[in-house]
Amino acid sequence: MxxxxxxxxxxxxxxxxxxxxxxxxxxxxxxxxxxxxxxxxxxxxxxxxDLSGVADLRGIRVEGGAVTVGAMTVHDAVANSPEVAAAIPALAALAGHIGDPQVRNRGTIGGSIANNDPAADYPAALVGLGATVCTDRREIAADEFFTGMFETALDEGEIVTSVRFPAPAAAAYMKFPNPASRYAIVGVFVARTTGGVRVAVTGAASCVYRESAMEAALEGGFSASALDGMTASADDLNEDIHASAEYRAHLVGVMARRAVAACG
Amino acid sequence: MPTVNMNVNGEAVSGEVEARTLLVQFLREKLRLTGTHVGCDTSQCGACVVHVDGVSAKSCTMLAVQCEGADVTTIEGLADGDALHPMQEAFRDNHGLQCGFCTPGMIMSALDLARRNSAPSEQEVREWLEGNICRCTGYHNIVKSIMAGARAMAAGQGG
CATH class of the missing domain: 3.30.43.10 (Uridine Diphospho-n-acetylenolpyruvylglucosamine Reductase, domain 2)
Structure with missing residues (x-):
């Protein structure tokens, strides 16, 4: 170093x-x-x-049907928060499967989303739930926040202060993890929200994205069978030693069906 | 060069470090507390796990300067004189180690689990060990050790 x-x-x-x-x-x-x-x-x-001494950036608030997580809140705190588990259980579950316990003890939601690793878990939750990113300058909708591989809408020196998640009617996240790092080879976050069904995919492409064809199919009937035979297009998906683009495309369908089924 | 002050195993220590000095380097090279090991140096193997303010952390992925004012506990801080900590004793009783390289990190990680869950199931122990790699044992006796150690701690034999 x-x-x-x-x-x-x-x-x-x-x-x-x-x-x-x-x-x-x-x-x-x-x-x-x-x-x-x-x-x-x-x-x-x-x-x-180092932001770790900024106490204002830590903490979880649930009010008015929304969960607000301070940017410096560690994954472990989100995973073990009874308030998050009650309001958005899928978010607590997602946080509880990031990396390993020591990563969850130190890693934060603000750091994760500002870094925007294409295989990170939190971007799928933000896009899947239609969250809002609050910064020291403005508020940014999750759909506009993640702009590309390791790139976000944040300006130079702009600091994420919190993320606000509207509680959905139902949501679930399913991840096919890399067995070593626990990063998502493919992760799919499905949510039934007041604005409609949202299907957010991480790990598969250069940046988190929404599967609009799957969203449309689920609007017609919210059941795993609505996605029968559907996969992502393998064009432009990631390809590495862990999985080919075709395999990732297949996994998007499998994880999406499992997530829909888990929504109950 | 920055100076850092922290409590390590209950003792106030301070030292000059470079900003880039990792906590594990400070512990091993400045304080000569070599029980904390460096295995992979890439935050994967868990041989370097210590407690910072009571919570397990990989000391290869923290800066020493980040521990200003913190309470740090290493494997050397567990035993009470000649009396091993119940979790250490459980590893001995259950043959929870072979070469022993991963053991300090395993024990420090296990203590963070026992703090949260005094009677973890085998499945819970195995999931918890996601961040600790052992290349000898196949984990079986490590899992047994941690379950026994957590039980012994809950039974009031220390902790």
Missing amino acids: HDFTYHAASSVADAAAKVAGGEDAVLMAGGMTLLPTLKQRLAQPSDVV
């Missing part, structure tokens, strides 16, 4: 000022992706601004 200057931010405003003041400064949330990246010398920031 190249050396850098470390800053412990005391507030969101302090973090914003420190990031703006650095020549090539980065924000650190839980560090579960940033630190491995720095170790591999894939990045060489001048300054690392």
Whole structure:
């Protein structure tokens, strides 16, 4: 790892000022992706601004049919929150299967979505539930937030402060995990929301996306059999040592049917 | 160079570190607490698991400077003199180790599980060990050890 200057931010405003003041400064949330990246010398920031001391960014609030999760809330807290389990059980279950216990003890929702790894779990929940990302500058709909591989709608130095999830009528997430890393080879989040059925897919493509054909089929009748024979198109899907594009396309159908069935 | 202050196994320690110094480097190289191991150095194997403010963490994926003011517990902090911690004793009784390289991380991870769940099932132990890799045992006796250790802790033999 190249050396850098470390800053412990005391507030969101302090973090914003420190990031703006650095020549090539980065924000650190839980560090579960940033630190491995720095170790591999894939990045060489001048300054690392640590958000872990900003208490305002932690915590879970349930009110008015929505769950708001502070950006620095760790996965373990979401997974074990009785309030989340009552309001959106699929969200608690998703958080409880990210990485391993030690990753869940440190990794955060804000870090996960700002990084936007194409195989991360949380982007599927945000897009599947039609969540809203709150930053220190504005609110961004999940459908507009994830713009490409490791890319988001966040501007330079913009800080995610929380994510607001509207509680759905029913939702479930099914993941075919990489057996080593537990990242999603394919993960599908299905939700029945007031705005209709949403089917969000992670792991399969360069960025989380919605399977609109499956959403339309489920609008016609919400049952796993409505998706019989349906797969994703293998065009532009990821291909690596773990799975071919065709296999991922097949898995999207399988995971989607399982998720619909789990919605009950 | 930044100075970091923390409590390690109940003792106040401080040291000059580079910002990039990992917690595990600080523990092993500055404090000479070499019970915490570096296996993969890529946050996968769990040989480096310690507790930071009572919660298990991979010390190869934390900066030492992030532990300013924190309470850190390593494998060296568990035994009471010559008396092993019940979880350590359970690993001995159940042959929960062969080469022993992964054992400190296994035990520190197991203690975080026992804290949350005093009677974990075999399935719960196996799921919990997602982040700890053993290349000798096939895990069977590790799982037995953790179940026995958690029971012994719940029975009030320490913890």
